[in-house]
Amino acid sequence: MSGIPPGDDRRDPDRIDRRKHPALSGHLELLSRMSGHLAVTLNIDDTIQKALGLIVHFVKAEAGSMFLLEDNATRLNCKASVGPVNINGLVLEADEGIIGQCVTENRSRMVRNVSEDPDFDQSVDESTGFQTRSILCAPMNAQDTRIGAIELINKQGSDGLFSEPDLLMLQTLATAAALAIRNARMAEKLVAQERVNREIELAIEMQRSLLPKPRATTFPVCGINLPAHEMSGDFYDYFELEDGRICFSLGDVSGKGMDAALLMSKTASLFHCLGKSIHEPGVLLATINKELCETAFNGMFVTMVCGIFNPETGATILANAGHEPPLLHATDGSFRAFPASSPPLGILPLEAGIDGIIDESFRLDGGTLYVFTDGVTEGTLGNGRCLEVEGFRDIISAHANAPAAGRISAVIDRLRESSQQRHDDITLLAIDDNANRPHRMSADNPAKLLARLKFRAHAEELQHVREAVRTACEQSGCSPALAQDLVIAVGEAAQNIVRHAYRGVDPGEAVLEIFLENGILEFRLLDSAPPVEQGKVQPVWPEDLKPGGLGVCLIHDIMDEVEYLDTPSGNGNILRMAKFIESDKNGT
Amino acid sequence: MEHDVTVRKGTTVVALKGEIDLDNSPAARKLLLDSINDASRVLIDLSGVTYIDSSGVASLVEALQVSKKNGTGFALAAASEPTRRVLELARLDKVFTIHDTVDAGLTG
Incomplete structure (x- = not known):
């Protein structure tokens, strides 16, 4: 310690001399303590109670209360009180009594002697037994917003009357309290908003889970849903029925926002559940309509298409309730639209005696x-x-040769070229009749199918491909040496699908078909990867020692004919490899 | 694919067995390159290989190239019929030194 006595302010010219300004020093200390208290709490009730306690203590009042405006500023509610009587919860009209005037007129009041003031309401004293002699009242405002007022009653001491400095003090403190309350309210709003945001995130996640999981690229149905905002009012779904057919649906709920999203979730769930037992699209839509009509809300409705597709035959049944006409893109390049046969769902139940809307049956015939x-x-x-x-x-026409997923991407890419904010959800579903079609046996193709193997385009599946080739070679009477060569060639071709065709794509499925016809053993490998560029499958021996190039050399060396066939739908690849085996069987 | 690594007469003998295809050729490649980096002379016993595809052949080619760079002795031995056929088709039967037997490879 130095020799300077306490209270000596020679070292700091700005320091307040407590002995000269005892009141000011105390005020600042109170403000500092109050700010400290209010800064650590964002709970409004806590804030109010602490602030009032400090003010009452410092101004040396017998009692105090804080009223906040509520119900669109029509009422004053006592949110905190200090003193012998607890009046928390007391509700006054916004202009009632001295405190009401103080708030309404936005001015402080000091009533030194209430018995002389005509505005004083005796009823509270009468009901509580407390005797009010003097009142200090200051409004609370924050940024021009009226928040309420603080009222102090009876100065502690002999006469119980407040003085002018007490009023000034209260005015200062009321402003600080008002700011603290406003901050706490804003914090509460932020917390509430955060909670809503979290719930929306969960809802988005839940809604996404209603969409079908992506399947292998060879699966005939694929779709996309891009919501314009957080939640989507569109949906699509598809699933396989026990008989192998695929039930699909796509819908659009009128309106946007959370209510549309909820109705979307309900409709999608109804489809997913009812679609498993009702295998007539028209009846299915009518049943969903009935359910939606029973719980109709706010004039909302759903346009919806539902259908059943047989991937073996391409046969399709389609029903359309008020939705934009689906389009069939045929293999000859033509388009056919399927307009709605009924109004949207959720508006009116069907007439008695009609159990379904009209649906239409047709074949995709290799189209989409x-x-x-x-x-x-x-x-x-x-x-x-x-x-x-x-x-x-x-x-769609320009990308007819791409797989269905590629055609969908092409459409989405075009729609993403615009920098404008999207206003509507984008949902698109493609039912592609690619599976098996080019290879189905027909009257003019009497070749004998020796084997058909569907395999995942994955390296560990290659051994099954080789086994299928070995067995077929044995059945067709090939010599062991030729069989060994054919296993090498087909193995390389299948390996190329795994290595190249599906590069960067989730391994899909491929198919190996082996035919025997007029002494020709024919192998067809079908995949749904992007079409192979013909130039890339020419052998480039001997410079190219890379396994891919080497594999192509081996295939061409062993096989008599190697070619890529056109796929009717323009999707995927068909590699045809043929070997003349008659001479081999004759031992020549 | 299975394998067996032994050291005989100062030569690391790597015996590959079973089918070598795209599924396991990465493992075969690593085994071959590790052997070449660790030994002064490596002999690959192919007698137990029942099938080898172009990816397996590529591993052999890469091993040959690395051994040339490293100065490591590298040869194939006892090529099974399926292996011999693929190497013939790939015109690689003259690129590799292929001994008829492992013993011949050890003395050769």
Whole structure:
């Protein structure tokens, strides 16, 4: 310690001399303590109670209360009270009594002697037994917003009357309290908003889980749903029935936002559940309609398409309730639309005696059926125009040779060219009749199918491919040496599918078919990967020692004919490899 | 694919067995390269190989190239019929030194 006595302010000219300004020093200390208290708590009730306790203590009042405006500023509610009587919860009209005037007129009041003030309401004293002699009242405002007021009653001491400095003090403290309350309210709002955000995130996750999981690229149905905002009012779904057919659906709920999203979830769930037992699309939609009508809300409705597709035959049954017409893109390049046969769902129940809306049966014949929402056709392009159905057809036609997922991506890419904020969800479903079609036995193709093996395009499946070739060679009477060569060639071709065709893509399925016809052993390998560029399958011996190139050399060396066939739908690849085996069987 | 590594007469003998295809050729490649890096002379016994595809052949080719760079002795031995056929088809039967038997490879 130095020799300077306590209270000597020579070292700090700004320091307040407590002996000269005892009141000011005390005020600042109180403000500092109050700010400290209010800074650590964001709980409003806690804030209010602590602030009032400090104010009452410092101004040396017998009692105090804090009233906050509620119900659109029509009422004053006592949220905190200090003193002999607890009046928490006391509700006054916004302009009632001295405190009401103080708030309404936004001015402080000091009533030194209440017995002389006509505004004083005796009823509280009468009901509580407390005797009010003098009142100090200051309004609380924060940024021009009226929050309420603080009222102090009876100065402690002999006459119990407040003085002018007490009022000034209260005014200062009321402003600090008002800011603290406003901050606490904002914090509460933020916390509430955060909670809502978390719940929305969960809802988004839950809604995404209603969409079907992506399947292998060879699965005939694929779709996409891009919500414009957090939640989607569109949905699509598909699943396999026990008989191998695929039930699919796509819908669009009127309106946007959370209510549309909830109705979407309900409709999607109804489809997923009822679709497993009702195998007539028209009846299924009518049943969903009945359910939606029973719980109709706010005039909301759903446009929906539902169908059943047989991947073996391409046979399709389709029902359309008020939805944009689905389009069938046939293998000859033509398009056919399927307009709605009934109004949207959720508006009116069907007439008595009718159990389903009209559905339509047709075959895809190697083509693709597209079902989409108006978010696709009304989506904005880079040039600011809408895509329209014509634009959609153009993109699909231009990418006819790509797999279905690639065609969908092409449409989405075009719609993403626009920098404009999307207003509508984009949902698109493709039912692709690619499976098995080019290889189905027909009257003009009497070849004998020796084997058909569907395999995952994965390295560990290659041994099954080789085994199938070995067995077929044995059945067709090939010599062991030739069989060994054919195993090498087909093994390399299958390996190429695994290595190249599915590069960067989730391994899908491929198919090996082995035919025997007129002494020709024919192998066909089918995959649904992007079409192979013909130039890349020419042998480049001997420079190219890379296994891929080497494999192609081996295939060409062993096989008599190697070619890629056109796939009717333009999807995937068919590699045909043929070997003349008659001479081998004759031992020549 | 199975394998067996032994050291005989100062030569690391790597015996590959079973089918070598895309599924296990990465493991075969690692085994061959590790052997070449650890030994001064490596002999690959192919007598137990029942099938080898182009990815397996590529591993052998890469092993040959690395051994040339490293100065490690590298040869194949006792090629099974399926292995011999693939190497013939790939015109690689003259690129590799292929001994008829492992014993011949050890003395050769």
